[in-house]
Amino acid sequence: MTQIFYEGTEISADVELSDLKVTDSCGDQADGIDAVFANSENQWSGWKPRKGDTLNIIHDGYRSGSMWIDRIRQETGTIQIGAVSIPTGGKTKQTRAWEKVSLITIAAQLAKEYGMTVKFLSVPNEVYSRVDQMGRGDFGFLRERAALEGCSLKIQDSELYLFSDVWLEGQPSVKTIDAADFLESPRFSDSAGETYGSCSVSWGKTGAVYTDSGGIGPELSVTDYPVSSAGEALRFAKNLLRNANKKGVTGEISIPLDTTVSAGNVIEISGTGLNDGKYLIDAAQHSFAEEISRFSLHQCFTRF
Structure with missing residues (x-):
């Protein structure tokens, strides 16, 4: 059973869910909820959803974490709601500067400003003489600074994770997925078009x-x-x-719904021949109506 929480209140019994996709992302994108509700009898009129309100999904033990509504669209008989894990205001352009500061210090300060806790996983503590944030949203800016130190970030349920890419790709595999498990035709790409020497x-x-x-x-x-x-x-x-260069070999696969596999997990792919190996999941989209999990992934990078 899918439980829906709007602004912390469970509203599952009051609304009719037609379609639900939750996307769990690692690194480049925010987590997201895309939900379609039947609204033929104006079931949502009493709730009056607004951008900036929170939405949370729980399904058989799986938790999306609280996300902030950033898209509302009403059509005849339906209402579509989209939410993301980045706090309201996180994209607002800011200009400021730090001196004698580390990536860890900057991340901790930004997390505190948005009421989030923060976890660091194998993050270097190099000190910079000066860092300037020039007309950038806080989390886009932090993502850029993290990349300079070989790190990525993830925001989930009001918690900021900052982690080393090398450390993450070096984690043990959580699951082996065989080609026989694919529900849709897989797509793999090995391209030098976007890599550098x-x-x-x-x-x-x-x-x-x-x-x-x-x-x-x-x-x-x-x-x-x-x-x-x-x-x-x-x-x-x-x-x-x-x-x-880390995404020189990428893939897209789908399997029966499995919410135990999430973005940032390492998996083994077998049974494909050419594309067998160890992959990091960049995004995991769980479609609860279709009962399908779709993964975007890249082969773990080992050259350096």
């Missing part, structure tokens, strides 16, 4: 280049971030190159 980071006369010995493609040139030393430039170049 090297990355250069420079600021003024200070800079460095990192080369991927197994990489294919041009040099990624980055001149957007101030660096205080050649060592810092080299560290940024290595991490940005890994971030650009």
